[in-house]
Amino acid sequence: MEKWWNNAVVYQVYPASYQDSNGDGIGDLPGITKRLDYIKKLGVDIVWLSPIYKSPQVDNGYDISDYQAINPDFGNMEDFDKLLKKAHDLGLKIMMDLVVNHTSDAHKWFQESRKGKDNPYRDYYIWRDGKDGKAPNNWGSSFMGPAWKYDEQSGQYYLHLFAPEQPDLNWENPNVRHSVFDMMNWWADKGVDGFRMDVINYISKPEGLPDALKQKDELYANPEPLVANGHRIHEFLQEMNKNVMSKHKMVTVGEAPAVTTDEAKRYSNLSGKELDMVFQFEHMGLDGNKNPALGRWSDRKVALSDLRDNLTKWQKSLYGEAWNSLYWNNHDQPRVVSRFGNDTTEEYRVLSAKMLATMLHFQQGTPFVFEGEEIGMTNAYFKNLSDYVDLDSINSYHQLVDEQHLLDGPTMLKYMGMHSRDNARTPMQWDATENAGFSTGKPWENMNSRYKEINVEQALKDPNSIFYYYQELIKLRHTMPVITDGKYELVEGNDKDPEVYAYTRKDKDTTLLVVLNYTDKNLNRSYEVPASAKLLISNYSDDLGDEIRPYEAKVYQF
Ligand code: TEU
Ligand code: CA
Secondary structure (H helix, E strand, O other), rough: OOOOOOOOOEEEEHHHOOOOOOOOOOOOOOOHHHHHHHHHOOOOOOEEEOOEEEEOOOOOOOOOOOOEEEEEEHHHHHHHHHHHHHHOOOEEEEEEEOOOOOOOOOOOOHHOOOOOOOOOOOOHOOOOOEEEEOOOOOOOOOOOEEEEEEEEOOOOOEEEEOOOOOOOEEEEEHHHHHHHHHHHHHHHHHOOOEEEOOOOOOOOOOOOOOOOOOOOOOOOOHHHHHHHOOOOOOHHHHHHHHHOOOHHHOOEEEEEEOOOOHHHEEEOOOOOOOEEEEEEEHHHOOOOOOOHHHHOOOOOOOHHHHHHHHHHHHHHOOOOEOOEEEEEOOOOOOHHHHHHOOOOOHHHHHHHHHHHHHHOOOOOOEEEEEHHHHHOOOOOOOOOOEEEEEEEHHHHHHHHHHHHHOOHHHHHHHHHHHHOOOHHHHOOOOOOOOOHOOOOOOOOOOOOOOOOOOOHHHHOOOOOOOHHHHHHHHHHHHHHHHHHHOOEEEEHHHOOOOOEEEEEOOOOOOOOEEEEEEEOOOEOOOOOOOOOEEEEEOOOOOOOOEEEEOEEEEEEEO
């Protein structure tokens, strides 16, 4: 282990959905501070806060209007200082979300920028003249519609890869870069311990902003192949590292859609010149629709072979060269127990949540746990369009159903039940009282209807709960170097097994054999285990040897 965070586990808090302290229905900083003891009890090391900055909340805080102020719904700077102090007193580190591919259109830089071509902030954003009375190119926004908006006031188009209220910053401009670095140093000097960087691999745009390839049925082209991992990205990140990261003891993770293992080896190389790790997306894309125009909207289940091949590729490619992040969930993804596990019965929910946790937590890298994952929260499966609040889900429905007629309403609602970002954002379930103890007011986002059975109070009372299983996994990572440093190998022949995933981790003293039943069936498999082997952890109370029960997970140590 070389770095202070190498055997750490990160817990992500989505502030609006964690704990409301004043009854307005919105989670806030005093609420999070109150719950830090709970987070500490889980045993994690670092808390990543999704954006808490001043923001019009068009995209739930990923549209920032002031990087150095707190969103009033969440509290104020004094509340933040208290949170930071209590976290540090408990031995928890705080990782901030850094959203610098774009700002809010309410940010003062953009307000200045749109005043006209001579404004000193004009070049902080990406402005272009139209082409033949149309947008400068054919790019579409991640949230549907075009990626360009015509600004009447100044007579040009500006680029927004996300919502129109999220204009992209122009990283070609050194003033932009230095404004961002100064802001990062301001937070670091305040004592924050790291950054999770939103779509950081999108910041270098291609020269000339050429058209992208448009697929059949697409209204606009997906610019991702052109904007992800752009030609100056490594230069920009090295500059950031020199100006910020190298001056502080901190940990960084870059969100990097469309990142390959080769690119990841550059971003998160062990030499530490850029980022400490990246969030890759390949395993999150395995159940996407076969029609690219429908993106992730589908109800396909992931085959074990696809998941295993992908995880294995990342484990093997980065070993000894770069560092992996490990995650099943975040605020953009459906709940893993509903997605890759089985939430249809209480027994299977608990077994499969633990099996998936075992799969991930014995791999090499830094595990990220998203709020509620540790109690096995499920998808919300909302029934009506009016239950949804996420702009991405709502825009997608309107475009795919009403505008393009590619899907009918009920089918799209079924797909949203599987993949809407709202599934991750329903409030944290603390107990069985009204609104699950999240708020005494009306929650900004509907509750998941299963909160009476699935909640923290229940989990803490039950020694066999998912919570205590996560606690144990985290403790093992802290105490067993082989989990951090050991070499990963798939068990011979396992690459062809459609139902069981079996891998080993090995260092010079210890071998771990991880055996995972991905199905609800009783299976039979033989693995070579010495007589002296001990069962390190399992989601069943006994071990039947070659007989492997539904969703059984077991780890042998020898
Ligand atoms: O997400 C970037 C990203 O890759 C998303 O477009 C993702 O593919 C989408 O949400 C579907 O799952 C980051 C943030 O995590 C997200 O919450 C923001 O909305 C987005 O950037 C813009 O800041
Ligand atoms: Ca509140």
